[in-house]
Amino acid sequence: EPEVTQTPSHQVTQMGQEVILRCVPISNHLYFYWYRQILGQKVEFLVSFYNNEISEKSEIFDDQFSVERPDGSNFTLKIRSTKLEDSAMYFCASSALAGLDEQFFGPGTRLTVL
Amino acid sequence: AQSVTQLGSHVSVSEGALVLLRCNYSSSVPPYLFWYVQYPNQGLQLLLKYTTGATLVKGINGFEAEFKKSETSFHLTKPSAHMSDAAEYFCAVSPRTGNQFYFGTGTSLTVIP
Numbered sequence: 001e002p003e004v005t006q007t008p009s010h011q012v013t014q015m016g017q018e019v020i021l022r023c024v025p026i027s028n029h030l031y032f033y034w035y036r037q038i039l040g041q042k043v044e045f046l047v048s049f050y051n052n053e054i055s056e057k058s059e060i061f062d063d064q065f066s067v068e069r070p071d072g073s074n075f076t077l078k079i080r081s082t083k084l085e086d087s088a089m090y091f092c093a094s095s096a097l098a099g100l101d102e103q104f105f106g107p108g109t110r111l112t113v114l
Numbered sequence: 115a116q117s118v119t120q121l122g123s124h125v126s127v128s129e130g131a132l133v134l135l136r137c138n139y140s141s142s143v144p145p146y147l148f149w150y151v152q153y154p155n156q157g158l159q160l161l162l163k164y165t166t167g168a169t170l171v172k173g174i175n176g177f178e179a180e181f182k183k184s185e186t187s188f189h190l191t192k193p194s195a196h197m198s199d200a201a202e203y204f205c206a207v208s209p210r211t212g213n214q215f216y217f218g219t220g221t222s223l224t225v226i227p
Contacts, residue, residue: 004157033214033215035215035217041219042204042217042218042219042220043158043204043206043215043217043220044217045214045215045216045217048214056214058214091157091158093158102148102160102163103160103215104160105150105157105158105159106157107155107156107157108157
């Protein structure tokens with residue numbers, strides 16, 4: 001069964017460093033998403049991506065964040081200068097369609113900023 | 115703006131007992147509604163969804179949920195809990211325009227043998 005994969009499973013970084021979180025969405029999906037979940041809090045939407053551009057983003061997704069689909073399979077989230085408050089679980093998701101279609105989630109990357 | 119409320123961050127039931135996890139949404143237009151389950155160290159897995167049509171939807175693992183527009187609710191139920199149902203459950207809504215999901219804070223289900 002096709003699945004979304006994410007690497008690494010756990011990333012530890014120093015405050016101020018850049019990190020890149022990687023995701024491989026399901027191959028025939030067209031919509032890609034990043035969410036984050038701070039420990040003990042709800043899953044929050046960061047950004048959606050379609051046709052090689054951002055289609056929606058939340059207030060959380062400021063200039064420190066960027067997304068890219070560098071090739072036909074990977075979808076990346078970059079945080080330019082990490083802050084302590086960026087520590088969270090980051091989930092990638094993909095869907096074939098928008099809106100009513102199921103989003104398939106990866107297992108997440110736990111980011112710890114020291 | 116959309117919001118989702120899940121009453122009860124922790125729910126404990128005995129094995130074989132009814133499971134009821136509550137979800138209410140706030141939206142001027144009924145959104146699309148989803149329940150996801152998260153097992154330890156895994157991603158979110160879709161249990162069921164409501165988009166249109168029959169308001170009682172059946173999902174995987176014996177779960178079902180009923181959309182009640184008058185109550186703006188989408189509660190998740192299962193007649194008989196199994197030990198393997200222990201997990202975190204998230205209710206989510208998607209507006210009929212746009213494609214982001216709004217999640218509730220989650221309910222952790224414990225099943226007591």
